Amino acid sequence: xxxxxxxxxxxxxxxxxxxxxxxxxxxxxxxxxxxxxxxxxxxxxxxxxxxxxxxxxxxxxxxxxxxxxxxxxxxxxxxxxxxxxxxxxxxxxxxxxxxxxxxxxxxxxxxxxxxxxxxxxxxxxxxxxxxxxxxxxxxxxxxxxxxxxxxxxxxxxxxxxxxxxxxxxxxxxxxxxxxxxxxxxxxxxxxxxxxxxxxxxxxxxxxxxxxxxxxxxxxxxxxxxxxxxxxxxxxxxxxxxx
Amino acid sequence: xxxxxxxxxxxxxxxxxxxxxxxxxxxxxxxxxxxxxxxxxxxxxxxxxxxxxxxxxxxxxxxxxxxxxxxxxxxxxxxxxxxxxxxxxxxxxxxxxxxxxxxxxxxxxxxxxxxxxxxxxxxxxxxxxxxxxxxxxxxxxxxxxxxxxxxxxxxxxxxxxxxxxxxxxxxxxxxxxxxxxxxxxxxxxxxxxxxxxxxxxxxxxxxxxxxxxxxxxxxxxxxxxxxxxxxxxxxxxxxxxxxxxxxxxxxxxxxxxxxxxxxxxxxxxxxxxxxxxxxxxxxxxxxxxxxxxxxxxxxxxxxxxxxxxxxxxxxxxxxxxxxxxxxxxxxxxxxxxxxxxxxxxxxxxxxxxxxxxxxxxxxxxxxxxxxxxxxxxxxxxxxxxxxxxxxxxxxxxxxxxxxxxxxxxxxxxx
Amino acid sequence: xxxxxxxxxxxxxxxxxxxxxxxxxxxxxxxxxxxxxxxxxxxxxxxxxxxxxxxxxxxxxxxxxxxxxxxxxxxxxxxxxxxxxxxxxxxxxxxxxxxxxxxxxxxxxxxxxxxxxxxxxxxxxxxxxxxxxxxxxxxxxxxxxxxxxxxxxxxxxxxxxxxxxxxxxxxxxxxxxxxxxxxxxxxxxxxxxxxxxxxxxxxxxxxxxxxxxxxxxxxxxxxxxxxxxxxxxxxxxxxxxxxxxxxxxxxxxxxxxxxxxxxxxxxxxxxxxxxxxxxxxxxxxxxxx
Numbered sequence: 001x002x003x004x005x006x007x008x009x010x011x012x013x014x015x016x017x018x019x020x021x022x023x024x025x026x027x028x029x030x031x032x033x034x035x036x037x038x039x040x041x042x043x044x045x046x047x048x049x050x051x052x053x054x055x056x057x058x059x060x061x062x063x064x065x066x067x068x069x070x071x072x073x074x075x076x077x078x079x080x081x082x083x084x085x086x087x088x089x090x091x092x093x094x095x096x097x098x099x100x101x102x103x104x105x106x107x108x109x110x111x112x113x114x115x116x117x118x119x120x121x122x123x124x125x126x127x128x129x130x131x132x133x134x135x136x137x138x139x140x141x142x143x144x145x146x147x148x149x150x151x152x153x154x155x156x157x158x159x160x161x162x163x164x165x166x167x168x169x170x171x172x173x174x175x176x177x178x179x180x181x182x183x184x185x186x187x188x189x190x191x192x193x194x195x196x197x198x199x200x201x202x203x204x205x206x207x208x209x210x211x212x213x214x215x216x217x218x219x220x221x222x223x224x225x226x227x228x229x230x231x232x233x234x235x236x237x238x239x240x241x242x
Numbered sequence: 243x244x245x246x247x248x249x250x251x252x253x254x255x256x257x258x259x260x261x262x263x264x265x266x267x268x269x270x271x272x273x274x275x276x277x278x279x280x281x282x283x284x285x286x287x288x289x290x291x292x293x294x295x296x297x298x299x300x301x302x303x304x305x306x307x308x309x310x311x312x313x314x315x316x317x318x319x320x321x322x323x324x325x326x327x328x329x330x331x332x333x334x335x336x337x338x339x340x341x342x343x344x345x346x347x348x349x350x351x352x353x354x355x356x357x358x359x360x361x362x363x364x365x366x367x368x369x370x371x372x373x374x375x376x377x378x379x380x381x382x383x384x385x386x387x388x389x390x391x392x393x394x395x396x397x398x399x400x401x402x403x404x405x406x407x408x409x410x411x412x413x414x415x416x417x418x419x420x421x422x423x424x425x426x427x428x429x430x431x432x433x434x435x436x437x438x439x440x441x442x443x444x445x446x447x448x449x450x451x452x453x454x455x456x457x458x459x460x461x462x463x464x465x466x467x468x469x470x471x472x473x474x475x476x477x478x479x480x481x482x483x484x485x486x487x488x489x490x491x492x493x494x495x496x497x498x499x500x501x502x503x504x505x506x507x508x509x510x511x512x513x514x515x516x517x518x519x520x521x522x523x524x525x526x527x528x529x530x531x532x533x534x535x536x537x538x539x540x541x542x543x544x545x546x547x548x549x550x551x552x553x554x555x556x557x558x559x560x561x562x563x564x565x566x567x568x569x570x571x572x573x574x575x576x577x578x579x580x581x582x583x584x585x586x587x588x589x590x591x592x593x594x595x596x597x598x599x600x601x602x603x604x605x606x607x608x609x610x611x612x613x614x615x616x617x618x619x620x621x622x623x624x625x626x627x628x629x630x631x632x633x634x635x636x637x638x639x640x641x642x643x644x645x646x647x648x649x650x651x652x653x654x655x656x
Numbered sequence: 657x658x659x660x661x662x663x664x665x666x667x668x669x670x671x672x673x674x675x676x677x678x679x680x681x682x683x684x685x686x687x688x689x690x691x692x693x694x695x696x697x698x699x700x701x702x703x704x705x706x707x708x709x710x711x712x713x714x715x716x717x718x719x720x721x722x723x724x725x726x727x728x729x730x731x732x733x734x735x736x737x738x739x740x741x742x743x744x745x746x747x748x749x750x751x752x753x754x755x756x757x758x759x760x761x762x763x764x765x766x767x768x769x770x771x772x773x774x775x776x777x778x779x780x781x782x783x784x785x786x787x788x789x790x791x792x793x794x795x796x797x798x799x800x801x802x803x804x805x806x807x808x809x810x811x812x813x814x815x816x817x818x819x820x821x822x823x824x825x826x827x828x829x830x831x832x833x834x835x836x837x838x839x840x841x842x843x844x845x846x847x848x849x850x851x852x853x854x855x856x857x858x859x860x861x862x863x864x865x866x867x868x869x870x871x872x873x874x875x876x877x878x879x880x881x882x883x884x885x886x887x888x889x890x891x892x893x894x895x896x897x898x899x900x901x902x903x904x905x906x907x908x909x910x911x912x913x914x915x916x917x918x919x920x921x922x923x924x925x926x927x928x929x930x931x932x933x934x935x936x937x938x939x940x941x942x943x944x945x
Contacts, residue, residue: 074835104816472905496772504789
């Protein structure tokens with residue numbers, strides 16, 4: 001069943017058009033990726049889906065409900081959770097406070113406390129650093145915290161904006177494991193946006209290629225990997241099996 | 243276009259002809275235009291309202307009695323009242339309008355600061371009579387300035403010279419308070435608003451107190467103060483025997499209860515507060531409180547003429563403000579002016595009216611002895627001072643204090 | 657020394673009202689970047705509403721809540737009709753707020769008049785403790801302010817709303833991604849700040865008379881207090897208020913009384929020259945300390 005359906009979406013900042021005629025879907029519990037070079041309009045697309053940006057044209061449907069113009073804070077209540085580019089941890093607040101904030105929109109306060117403990121056991125580093133301020137964590141630790149924070153909202157779909165940016169290969173490996181768990185253990189769909197195809201190609205089931213704001217290729221990951229456009233755009237970057 | 247102009251020209255000519263040929267109108271009553279410039283709003287509203295009320299009362303009384311007979315005509319007073327909003331610029335604008343546009347014969351006012359002097363610069367050259375209660379006018383009145391042709395020749399001060407008023411007030415206050423205190427008071431603190439009038443009035447009062455043996459500290463507050471507690475606390479630290487609140491009645495009524503709360507002094511003097519207001523607001527103190535009135539008190543034990551006046555004054559709708567007695571500085575003079583006009587026989591002879599006023603003795607309400615203007619256009623009369631028994635609001639004991647014969651040392655008079 | 661102690665205690669009550677105003681200003685600026693110059697008039701309206709209610713026979717403490725409600729509504733209306741449109745252009749909001757302050761002043765003058773208004777002391781008791789006269793109502797003002805400051809402080813640091821508020825301030829977009837309705841928080845903070853102003857007005861008129869022009873005087877002190885403490889810093893507003901209170905007491909006792917307003921402004925200028933971010937450091941948003 002299609003969870004997220006984007007049709008002919010157009011986005012713009014003022015007079016500058018970013019995305020044109022973008023159509024994509026994400027099924028329940030699917031891991032889908034959107035790839036593309038810098039400036040392709042990937043983040044803008046995610047901002048539109050998450051509700052931070054109002055699209056110029058087209059539609060977004062979630063769970064067969066029109067969410068085209070739904071603002072971000074209300075989209076959270078529907079289960080659309082985004083982990084933004086650059087992690088955006090609240091630096092002045094503790095790890096615990098960050099986690100709790102992720103669950104802001106939830107009404108079941110007792111279960112929230114349970115989930116905090118759950119996150120701390122799943123991400124050991126969060127248990128260790130629970131009293132530390134967000135700004136004191138390393139890049140990799142912040143990424144884990146950002147994802148944990150997103151999971152605290154019990155997402156139906158988790159939008160990840162360039163999570164591997166600035167992470168070492170080891171951390172990228174950990175990240176891969178976490179994303180698989182988001183699907184398996186936390187039962188959420190994942191829409192993964194990446195500039196670096198390395199992580200995405202090993203973890204996604206389907207993918208789209210975005211270039212100059214438009215979708216130029218799509219399909220199951222195995223097909224996408226061998227696609228000629230992919231090779232052209234990611235010259236030398238496509239991994240040869242993992 | 244040419245046709246139109248022709249018609250217009252004919253029309254105007256016709257009107258002119260009509261005007262010339264129409265018979266002179268001997269209207270039954272003519273209007274005597276009198277202006278009133280007073281603070282109907284702003285910080286001096288309490289005093290300003292009294293001028294307006296007094297003017298209306300006097301005008302009504304005169305008009306109801308048949309008006310003023312001047313020559314062959316009978317004049318009814320027509321008042322033109324202007325609110326100066328306790329602002330000198332508005333005062334000047336009002337005076338200009340009354341003198342130039344409306345053409346009044348006389349102006350009553352102001353009670354506020356030295357606006358009267360500003361106004362006199364307009365009324366003088368236009369030969370419009372001016373009656374001002376404000377004693378700051380006194381600093382400008384002298385032989386030169388009131389001489390015929392000089393700018394104050396048409397101005398009259400209806401309140402005694404400040405050193406006279408301060409002298410009688412100081413003496414009266416001390417004589418009433420001293421017997422009620424455990425020890426003889428020697429240290430007085432005078433609290434006054436830091437503006438032009440405050441500085442002028444307090445300078446005379448301080449000298450008067452010193453002439454009566456007091457050591458005086460003068461404390462000034464910013465004019466718009468409503469929280470007097472800090473400054474009163476400071477005064478408390480000076481350990482005064484008497485605190486004299488000077489001169490804005492509304493400020494005094496705010497500051498005095500605050501002073502009593504923290505027991506600033508063993509005795510107080512409230513200037514600009516009539517006993518009637520003290521009683522009406524149910525004010526109470528644990529120590530003796532003196533009040534003075536300009537010139538006769540409303541609310542103290544009385545002369546029948548004064549009682550009668552105040553009864554009529556309030557019946558006419560005047561509000562019971564803290565300085566209702568100020569109205570007396572304006573009331574009697576309407577009758578003096580009317581009398582002078584009748585004597586001179588014309589409304590167009592201001593010089594004649596001035597001469598008539600200077601020679602006149604008038605028995606009015608304001609004073610037990612007839613009113614007389616001295617050579618400098620100033621009246622003299624006594625001040626009434628009252629003291630209220632501690633812990634009561636209306637148990638008053640009053641005395642009339644005559645002005646001293648000469649200014650105290652260090653006081654240049656005026 | 658006795659007398660100076662008396663001055664300090666007196667000043668505490670005035671400082672309390674200034675702290676309430678300063679907290680409101682700093683909260684509103686900290687979250688929404690809104691500079692509301694009409695905040696002083698909000699206080700004045702609070703005082704006038706209190707006056708109207710007390711003159712109509714309502715008990716002062718009930719009237720106080722009435723004033724808080726009235727000014728809260730006023731704040732809500734102002735935010736919804738004016739300030740929400742200027743969130744991205746704070747300068748416009750500032751200019752509009754100046755216009756708003758003039759409008760409010762004139763409305764009050766038309767509706768009532770320019771003459772000062774006062775109410776009788778609601779408690780009318782004076783406690784004499786160790787030679788110092790403590791006017792009961794002034795002590796109550798300080799007590800009420802302490803309670804309000806505590807509520808605000810703990811609200812911001814501990815409560816769920818406080819955390820969400822700080823998050824909104826820190827990063828509006830990411831806060832929205834948490835599900836926080838940031839615009840509603842802006843409105844909410846604006847209302848809260850306005851309610852504080854209303855309370856300040858009620859407490860002020862319980863101490864001494866106010867006029868329709870009282871707001872203009874108060875706003876300067878309110879901003880001075882917020883700037884001294886650090887704009888956006890709630891704890892800073894409290895510290896700033898106490899500093900000004902001390903300056904007031906000193907100037908009242910030892911300075912030239914005509915210059916009372918000037919002294920506190922001079923102190924503010926000196927502090928801002930030496931430490932432009934304020935004593936506790938201003939932030940881009942409301943902080944507790």
